Amino acid sequence: MRIYRIDHIATVTPDLERQAGLLEGLFGFRRLSTWDNRAQGARGVRFAVPGSSGQVWEVLAPSGDNSPIQAALDDNGGRAGFHHVAVEVPDLDAAVRELDELGITTTTQSGWVEASLTPPKSGKGVLFRLRGPGSLALCGDEAAVPAERTEPDGPTLGILNVDHVCQAFPDRDELAAWYAALAGFVQVWRTPIDEHPDMADLVLNIPGSSICWEIIMPRGDDSFIDRFLSRNGPAVHHVTFQVSDWDAALAACAHHEIPTFDDETGVTDGAAWKHTFIHPKHAGGVLVQLFWEERPGVWVRSDKIPPES
Template identity: 70%
Template structure:
């Protein structure tokens, strides 16, 4: 089994680092930790600390140098910014590579003895979401060996008031198939799911990633005109969105309005007398990433613990 014991970061790639680094700093309230420009590794980047996320970072990358692999990635994606990979630590990199190979998962990029990059999705269903895995020892896996420590100034305008990264969502044609795969591959644990017919055009489930406060959601299309099926036809089993919790709903929406960032698909509800709300920021306003914001009056209201599936055979 592939042992992931800590999520280190979520990385986006953009053709305009300064613009999107400014967005995550100015609206999202992320705090700069380090910056680097490494043409030999083909990357320039900024690492941000995410409020409320202990040791988990948001990274913005752009190509640097003539032979940057990131330039090729941008070309493949029409020059558009987007989520590139999820970075994680494993206790034994060689064992991790062996596990990937035994399951037909191909390493697509690597630094010998330091880190490897591969999709962890079932290989027969396309590329999925890239993960970058590093072993113990050298903590650098972003071309940031000579990064310069920096700090962010106090934001000049209101920020979202983020409390942390809640989950990453992946679209897939069969939520249970992908959940079984991740459970067998890396010990993910299913902790929540909707009933098959609860939502008209989709069904979902949430998996806990061992050693991480970040969860993994899988969404599957239902019906004849599901947005999930449209996404899969366009992008394959890729990351669909990233979800952040905010501390104050009205303040978060006011920050979006102040910085002229629209939101859409607002929903709210009440469970057990406690309110919840969520909405989205379009990828064109968030470095190619569809961002979901949610607020809940009490912990566990938005994602209910009473939807934990029963044990097999129960």
Template identity: 70%
Template sequence: MRIYRIDHVAQLVPDLDGQVSLLRNVFGFRPTSHWDNPEQGVKGVRLAVPGSWGQDWVVLSPSGGSSPLQSTLDEQKGRPGFHHVGAEVPDLDAVRAELDKRGLAYVDSGHGWIEASLTPPEHGPGVRFRLRGTGSLALAGDENAEPVAFSEAAGPAVGIVTMDHICQAYPDREALAQWYADLAGFLPIWKTPIDELPDMADLVLNIPGSSVCWEIIMPRGEDSFIDRFLAKNGTSVHHVTFQVADWEAARAALAQHGIEPFDDEEGVTDGAAWKHTFVHPKQTGGVLVQLFWEEKPGVWVRSDKIPVDA
């Protein structure tokens, strides 16, 4: 099987309008379509992420009396959070065959997409993917989505210029990178030197056809924050990272919306500065968000990484 393009990141929330308002006003995402499909138990809004042509953000909420999304929210005690990564594949039958061969369970929607965790099953449920073949653009009950009229954001947004990567926590970065390369054609490109950081090491993969990359972080040493994350959440999405155009303007916008980021870090690579910080899931609708700025393209990536084959 091959994944040739990430289509969107989706989150599940109990308050659809409130979450869309937050994403529009704080992060500058632009709503482009909306739908309500009680037959499939879902309503949602698709939002364009600045600078990320073709890789959107989708917000989902339950609709109707017997929505499977409501069951998911009930299991999460009503807490919002990450739901799935939507992706395109050239051949959905080939995906089914590969998942069957590897013993990976999946749900066939009957609407032109299937849902499955693509993480090795011995480490838990992993990251939920929705995989769409040809013949339909729908991935979330949005067959009859309608366009959203443009409206100005309320207040300054942080000035995102692109969605950079999706990060997954996993016990062994090399093993998962090889798994994704063999399973879905992801291409390993960068990794942190194994002894560079005391509590973690990471590895970044390219996804053919997507500007969005995939990062794997694994724990190192004693009492790594990744160990704690894995114990609580399993091998799921840890965070999603966005680049901002102007660091001070981004921080000022967060402050105006009452948001205080954490774990600031900065440095200089080849004479060019870079900075990054995190926004807590409680202030984003359930997804940990990382923001970074770099004075020169590529310096933030190179600040602690080397080519995989080096």
């Protein structure tokens, strides 16, 4: 199965305007369009993400009766959270046939297909929405209307791009091999197995996309990843954004009264890097990681991949 590109990352929320205001005010996202499709049970907003040309962020809320978005919220205890990654494929029917052959359950919607693209034996994983050539609708947004552009009220994070989506999984190499065989994901970075006491990770490039995919796995007797997996299964753990100015990003968080945690700084090959996190309760139900690097490539280094023997 070939992925042409990532179209968007979507979250769900019970309070659409509050979440939209957070994304515009703190994150500096620009509202593109809005819709309310009661027949499909969804209303939403599409946002342009700085530095992510052609790849947007969507927020969905329930509309009408028997809304699947309300069902997703109910499954999450009524809380906002991550919902899906939407991708374009060159041949949707062929993709469905391939997924069926792999034992992956697909659900056909209005112009798109939903599937959890994680090994079936691992349980429910990350929900993907796939669409082929033709209709651009993926979230009941066939009749979306352009949104009035608004300017942020105060400082923003100064986001440069969406760097990667991170998924937790018991074995990073098993899932990396799965994604490579399924859709040609290519490994571009990995930590040595003993670099961190409670985790190990690797990063995959998604052909056709500037957004990468990170896999983190637990190590040791008391890994935070084990606790995450026991609560959520092999789900999305966090989404990472690069910022242009570290001090300005932290000042924006302070201005909007958004705390950060787990700060870390370092120097690699003489160049500095920093990262921190925003808790899901302050970021629309998604754990957000922010990073800054003095020189491209010093925070995530491609030369950490061992050479092939």
